[in-house]
Amino acid sequence: ADPDPLQDFCIADLNASISVNGFPCKPASQVNANDFFFDGLTKEGNTANIFGSNVTAANVLSFPGLNTLGAAMNRVDYAPGGINPPHSHPRATESGVVIQGQLLVGFVTTQNVFYSKVLSVGEMFVIPKGLVHFQKNVGTGKALAFTAFNSHLPGVELSISLFTSKPSIPNDVLTQTFQVDDAVVNAIKSKFGS
Ligand code: GLV
Ligand code: MN
Known part of the structure; x- marks a missing residue:
């Protein structure tokens, strides 16, 4: 959903003093391999909260190498019975895959139709851009999913x-x-x- 990039990459300078659509690029002379790799999704998120879920985001703000490339990912951890409550992403379609456990995944269309399915390990879902959706852990143990977006900053609006x-x-x-x-x-x- 993001505009096409105009160069190979543009590692975000998150502290630049000018505002543009996205973020300015850090000078090419300062770019190194670390700019293209991110280990922030390796750790289990803390699900000890009222919803029993945790979203760890790899978007342009946490992973500046994503700037202008129209891609981002999340790691979502779910305690037993946990829910990632209804929300939408105004700037991106979301796809996801279940890595552990069983998830009820559902979304509501602009025609107010509700679609849902229980997914097991390896199974994938897609949430059309902007639609309200949720996942609920309906298995017996913990659950884990990775999600991917066609925006470097999908945005989120919680119901x-x-x-x-x-x-x-x-x-x-x-x-x-x-x-x-x-x-x-x-x-x-x-x-x-x-
Ligand atoms: C799940 O809905 C996510 O936004 O990662
Ligand atoms: Mn989502």
Whole structure:
């Protein structure tokens, strides 16, 4: 989904003082092999949180060699019963493969149709660009997936962001939207510490 690059590579200078679409390139004379390799996905993520899942991102911000190349990956760890809760990526299609365990993978289309399937090790899924999706660990032990994106910075919008944004969305907007009382909105907001 990202524009085509205009050179072989453009290792991001994340601290440059000018703003461009993407990031400026660090000078070619300073580029070395390490710029093209990343070991940030080797470690299991900490799933001790309310969702029982953890996303470790390899995007242009953590792996500057991805700048302008239209590619990124995540490592997603799931505790038993854990969920990577509903979210969308505004700038990328996502594909993924299950490395360990069993995952229920689902997404909802712009026509409001829900598609889902339980996947086992080695099986793959695709989430069309921008659609809301989730994965839930439905196996007995831990689960692990690797996902890949056609953007160096796919972006993520969490469905729960409606209750966690800063500043927060007024309660009357949320009570009217979800047709529930103030107390319900407050309860959800406080769950997520906002
Ligand atoms: C999974 O949905 C991911 O965004 O890595
Ligand atoms: Mn995703």
